[in-house]
Each structure stands twice: as structure tokens, then as C-alpha cells.
Amino acid sequence: MxxxxxxxxxxxxxxxxxxxxxxxxxxxxxxxxxxxxxxxxxxxxxxxxxxxxxxxxxxxxxxxxxxxxxxxxxxxxxxxxxxxxxxxxxxxxxxxxxxxxxxxxxxxxxxxxxxxxxxxxxxxxxxxxxxxxxxxxxxxxxxxxxxxxxxxxxxxxxxxxxxxxRSQQVTNPPHDNSFCEDQPESWGEIDKCPVPQFAGxxxxxxxxxxxxxxxxxxxxLLRFIRYMQSVSYRKIVIHPSKVLELQLMKPGFKMEVGQYVFLNCPAISQLEWHPFTMTSAPEEDFFSVHIRLVGDWTEKLIKMVENLPEGGQGPKMAVDGPFGTASEDVFDYEVSMLVGAGIGVTPFASILKSIWYKFKDSDPKLRTKRIYFYWLCRETYAFEWFADLLQVLEKDMEERGMRDFLTYKLYLTGWDQSHVNHAMVHFDKDRDIITGLKQKTGYGRPNWDREFEQIRQENPSSVVGTFLCGPQALAKDLEKKCVKYSDVDPRKTKFYFNKENF
Structure with missing residues (x-):
């Protein structure tokens, strides 16, 4: 309790x-x-x-x-x-x-x-x-x-x-309302009960x-003003598994890690605005979003981009935001546990990019001492667009002697026996056959009890912020684990659950 x-x-x-x-x-x-x-x-x-x-x-x-x-x-x-x-x-x-x-x-x-x-x-x-x-x-x-x-x-x-x-108005002379209330037949017939006057x-x-x-x-009104502001394309990339990356630029645009924007494409609909978490870092001179093909709007947008001539600009885009989310608080915790499911990895891409920039030029003074990152995907090719960033971070942390700062685990949830057999054949290789990372990809779903227990043992007196961008079923599970593995003793580990909501 x-x-x-x-x-x-x-x-x-x-x-x-x-x-x-x-x-x-x-x-x-x-x-x-x-x-x-x-x-x-x-x-x-x-x-x-x-x-x-x-x-x-x-x-x-x-x-x-x-x-x-x-x-x-x-x-x-x-x-x-x-x-x-x-x-x-x-x-x-x-x-x-x-x-x-x-x-x-x-x-x-x-x-x-x-x-x-x-x-x-x-x-x-x-x-x-x-x-x-x-x-x-x-x-x-x-x-x-x-x-x-x-x-x-x-x-x-x-x-x-x-x-x-309506209620009755004050009569002149005043009379006892309670006396007349039960005698409607006498209203106006006796002096004690004059005809009541009503007003709304x-x-x-x-x-x-x-x-x-x-x-x-x-x-x-603010949305309309932002709608009128010009937005230009820096780069357009179509990743595997029908994921579209848009790198956009807008004068005066400032963001924080994990924030999201609403996008409007007038060529598709002038009224529809859709939310997308930004995958870029505040240190970059542009902001980016990764859009997965889900629904009519995203399907039309991806088809328009696929049919662009080489070097052509994308369709006119309006941007509303940025807006704050739970992920902004990642660096307010001593230890952060990040869980992304599929395209739900997007806010954590922004966070991990920002970490790389913070460590790139100088030794940053971060309150956060350790980050645990979990990514769950159904298809192998979904890892491709994000694995490059993890490889850079992996190498950078090793060179700085900070291998323990970032612990990441990737899980393939939509696997079959052929995936397992292939992994067993190449088990002795230094790097994972799917991602190219030193950390090998897991098959199935994480054992959350084991993961929470390990984090609690490795951080016996820390406040751990657990952040999720994923489905509601996973949210309920993680929220229960945060309650289960939190200790009321202020000197021991506590888990605080945070979830992205749009």
C-alpha cells in the first residue's frame, strides 16, 4: 500500500x-x-x-x-x-x-x-x-x-x-409561503395566499x-499563427519498415528532449493535426520526427514523399509546438529507466542524442548517473534506423571509460525458430548479427521482475525514473512493477512511473 x-x-x-x-x-x-x-x-x-x-x-x-x-x-x-x-x-x-x-x-x-x-x-x-x-x-x-x-x-x-x-417573486405584503404550498386550490382565493408571480x-x-x-x-489563435510560419526541409529519409524521417527547420524554434509537435500537411487536410515526438536533440540546428505508416494520413504523406523527384522539396508542412512531456524529466532523476516499444523509441532517441552531444565537447555536470534503455520491436529491420546512434554511443562511452553509464537491451518480440537458430550459429561473434552492437538482441519479452530487481540491487539508494512510450498493456505492467519494487524507506530504491500521452 x-x-x-x-x-x-x-x-x-x-x-x-x-x-x-x-x-x-x-x-x-x-x-x-x-x-x-x-x-x-x-x-x-x-x-x-x-x-x-x-x-x-x-x-x-x-x-x-x-x-x-x-x-x-x-x-x-x-x-x-x-x-x-x-x-x-x-x-x-x-x-x-x-x-x-x-x-x-x-x-x-x-x-x-x-x-x-x-x-x-x-x-x-x-x-x-x-x-x-x-x-x-x-x-x-x-x-x-x-x-x-x-x-x-x-x-x-x-x-x-x-x-x-422559475422561482416565485417576493409578494407585497409578504406572506407565509409554507402555508400556501400545500393548498394550490386556494391561490388567489384567500388573502393569505395571493396568486404567485414567477420569474426565470x-x-x-x-x-x-x-x-x-x-x-x-x-x-x-496561437496555432493559426504557427500554421502561417514557414517550415523548410533539411532532409527526408525513408527507413525500413515504412518509417519516414523528416528533418525540418523553422525560424526561432527551440525544443527540449522528449518533446513533441503537431504536424499539419495542407495538401492532405487543412484541419487535421497529428502529434509526433521529436527524435532530434536540442543541441542540433534542426528538429526531426520519425513517422510510422499507421492510418490514412501517414499513408498519404509517405506516398507523396516517395513520389518526389530527386532533390525535390516535400509538401508544405505546418508545425505547432513544441509541447512538454514526461520525458523532459529524465535528467531530473539519479537513475533513469527508458522503455520504448516499436516507434515508441522516438522520445528516447532525442534523449540519447542529447547525451552524446553533452559528452562530446566537455564533461557535463549531469544529475543522472546511470541510464537503462530497453527497446522492444516486432521486426528485425525496425532496429536499423536507430542502431547507428547506439553504435556511436557505445563506442563513445567505452572511450570515456563510462561503459556503465548507459546500459541498453534490445528485444525482438516477433521472432520464430529460424531467428533463434541463426543467432545460435553466430553466437560466438563479438557483435550482434541483427544490430551490429556488442549487446546481443534478446528474443521474446523482458523478464521485468528480473530487470527491476537487478536495477534495485545496482542502485540501492537511488530514485529511479521509469519512462515508457508504448502500449497501455505494457504501461499497466510496468506501473505495477514500480509499485512492487519501490521501498518506503527513504534510504532505499524508489521507482517513479512516467508515461507519454498524446
Whole structure:
């Protein structure tokens, strides 16, 4: 339990606070409309429907205020840079922005089912098109339907403009409302119960959402400005396994390790923006991305590049970013454990390149004393585009007498017996037959219990940052291992889990 608190305690606390505010708002407004004297006549006319309509509306307003903030990426990057004094534990919460965005959306869906047909239909389309299988395989469907948020917020703001929910006005002379509440047949017949006068309440939803809407509009304005800025190509490379490398240049562009950008290709679609982690280092005068063929957009882009004449420039490209990620914190840990699956190695390419540059000219003063790097791939040729960098790093660390600084292990997960037989025949060779590295490629998946135990033994009093860019199933496994192998004793090893989210 104590180990779980180390990795998930703050996240759970934030979730409890958010849920507590929702419960408080629901209960408070339910009791207000159920017991408040100013709504006694309205309750007589509408019954329990009044409080069951207004209590969810209050929760709806609160969550609609929050829903846009987690997708304001420039705001999150700004907060990440300004929260250095607050420590990495607080910054980790910013990496869960999309998870929180989804939670808020589910709460809105629960509360809106009671308040508006147009809002409900727009929300249903947005949520159903956001499920993993559609978002991954039919990104365009997700992208276009998600822009129904414009209809959603328009309906939300104008939903209360009709002032349908009304409360009675103060009468002259004042009278005992409770006496008349249960005698609607006597309204206007006796002096004690004059005919009640009703007036609609002032719309309040816009006051909850106006701030986040302004922030989001500023985000979109900034994106438009970046869209108009020129981007030039430095180099275009098509690697094995249909991986496209774009080396791009943009005036005034500055990045940090592990950050990502959104790319837009107007020749394919002027509205679609797709996120890609940069594989270049901050020390380079360009920035690069590696794009794997997944979905229609990447397929069209790769075909356009393949059909370019020799020496021709690629299609017009717009770049939004860079934006911060969990990988920025790699050098804040004494020991870092990097795990990449397939193309998920991209943020770690940036980190390892930066390490090479830091060691190239001088002896850098890094807080990080050791890095463990794991790369899992299904195909042998997927290793090719990244193996060159590892060979340079391997040689450089040996020459500096820092062989223990970088420990890397590569695993081929999509293997058959022929791969194993081939490896056994060439087992006595100094270098791996697949990558050309001294470290031999493993077959299958890592034994994570053994790996975590080894790291804990080699770093008995260190804080280990575990970083993953890969599938959710692997994330759950690694997160459990971080909890299992962390010690509550501050003098012993602790593992902190971090995952890339887009």
C-alpha cells in the first residue's frame, strides 16, 4: 500500500478532490431547490423534477469549466516550466491531462443526459468517436466529430437563456409561503395566499465556461499563427519498415528532449493535426520526427514523399509546438529507466542524442548517473534506423571509460525458430548479427521482475525514473512493477512511473 502511495498518491488525492467537489455541488443544489423557500411554489408545480434537473446542471457547469483546460497544450507546457520548484511529483500530474479530460467528459455525459437534447447528441457523437479503436484506425472520424464541441458549448451557453426554471417573486405584503404550498386550490382565493408571480433565473452557465473558452481561443489563435510560419526541409529519409524521417527547420524554434509537435500537411487536410515526438536533440540546428505508416494520413504523406523527384522539396508542412512531456524529466532523476516499444523509441532517441552531444565537447555536470534503455520491436529491420546512434554511443562511452553509464537491451518480440537458430550459429561473434552492437538482441519479452530487481540491487539508494512510450498493456505492467519494487524507506530504491500521452 505504501509503495502505491509513492506512485499514485497525489493522483488519487486529486481525483478524490474532484469527485468531492462534484458531490458537494450536486447535494448543495439538490437541497437548495428541494428545501429553499423561494422555490416552494415551483416545486408544487414541477414536483421532484425541479431538484433533479438543477442539481446535475450545477455539476455540468463545473465540469464544462474544466473540460477545455486539459487540452490547452501551450498552457500545460507553460505550467510544466513554471512548476520546477514544486518537484517532479506535481509535474507528473500534467502528463495525465488526457485521462482527466476523459473523466470530465464522462461526468458531463452523466449530467447532460438530463438537460438538453442537442447537447446530449453532440456529446454522444464526440465520446463514441473517441474510443481507442476508432481514434487509432479512423482518426479523421475522431477529429471531425470532436469539433462538435462548438455545437456543444453553443447549446450549453444558450440552454438557460429561455429561463425555463422559475422561482416565485417576493409578494407585497409578504406572506407565509409554507402555508400556501400545500393548498394550490386556494391561490388567489384567500388573502393569505395571493396568486404567485414567477420569474426565470438569470443564466449562469456562461460565467462558468467563459474563462476556459477564452484560453482555448487563444490556443487556437496561437496555432493559426504557427500554421502561417514557414517550415523548410533539411532532409527526408525513408527507413525500413515504412518509417519516414523528416528533418525540418523553422525560424526561432527551440525544443527540449522528449518533446513533441503537431504536424499539419495542407495538401492532405487543412484541419487535421497529428502529434509526433521529436527524435532530434536540442543541441542540433534542426528538429526531426520519425513517422510510422499507421492510418490514412501517414499513408498519404509517405506516398507523396516517395513520389518526389530527386532533390525535390516535400509538401508544405505546418508545425505547432513544441509541447512538454514526461520525458523532459529524465535528467531530473539519479537513475533513469527508458522503455520504448516499436516507434515508441522516438522520445528516447532525442534523449540519447542529447547525451552524446553533452559528452562530446566537455564533461557535463549531469544529475543522472546511470541510464537503462530497453527497446522492444516486432521486426528485425525496425532496429536499423536507430542502431547507428547506439553504435556511436557505445563506442563513445567505452572511450570515456563510462561503459556503465548507459546500459541498453534490445528485444525482438516477433521472432520464430529460424531467428533463434541463426543467432545460435553466430553466437560466438563479438557483435550482434541483427544490430551490429556488442549487446546481443534478446528474443521474446523482458523478464521485468528480473530487470527491476537487478536495477534495485545496482542502485540501492537511488530514485529511479521509469519512462515508457508504448502500449497501455505494457504501461499497466510496468506501473505495477514500480509499485512492487519501490521501498518506503527513504534510504532505499524508489521507482517513479512516467508515461507519454498524446
Amino acid at each position: 505504501s509503495n502505491w502511495v509513492i506512485n499514485q498518491g497525489l493522483s488519487a488525492f486529486i481525483l478524490v478532490v474532484w469527485m468531492g467537489i462534484n458531490i458537494f455541488l450536486f447535494v448543495y443544489y439538490y437541497l437548495l431547490y428541494d428545501l429553499g423557500p423561494q422555490f416552494e411554489y415551483t416545486r408544487e408545480l414541477l414536483g421532484s423534477a425541479l431538484c433533479w434537473a438543477r442539481a446535475p446542471a450545477a455539476v455540468l457547469n463545473f465540469n464544462c469549466m474544466l473540460i477545455l483546460l486539459p487540452v490547452c497544450r501551450n498552457l500545460l507546457s507553460l505550467l510544466r516550466g513554471s512548476l520546477i520548484c514544486c518537484g517532479r511529483t506535481m509535474r507528473k500530474q500534467l502528463d495525465k491531462n488526457l485521462t482527466f479530460h476523459k473523466l470530465v467528459a464522462y461526468m458531463i455525459a452523466l449530467m447532460t443526459g438530463l438537460t438538453g437534447v442537442v447537447i446530449t447528441l453532440a456529446l454522444i457523437l464526440m465520446i463514441t468517436s473517441s474510443v481507442e479503436v476508432i481514434r487509432r484506425n479512423y482518426f479523421e472520424v475522431f477529429w471531425y466529430t470532436h469539433h462538435l464541441f462548438i455545437v456543444f458549448f453553443a447549446g450549453l451557453v444558450f440552454h438557460g437563456a429561455g429561463r425555463i426554471v 433565473g438569470f443564466p449562469q452557465t456562461w460565467m462558468w465556461v467563459i474563462g476556459p473558452m477564452i484560453i482555448y481561443l487563444c490556443e487556437r
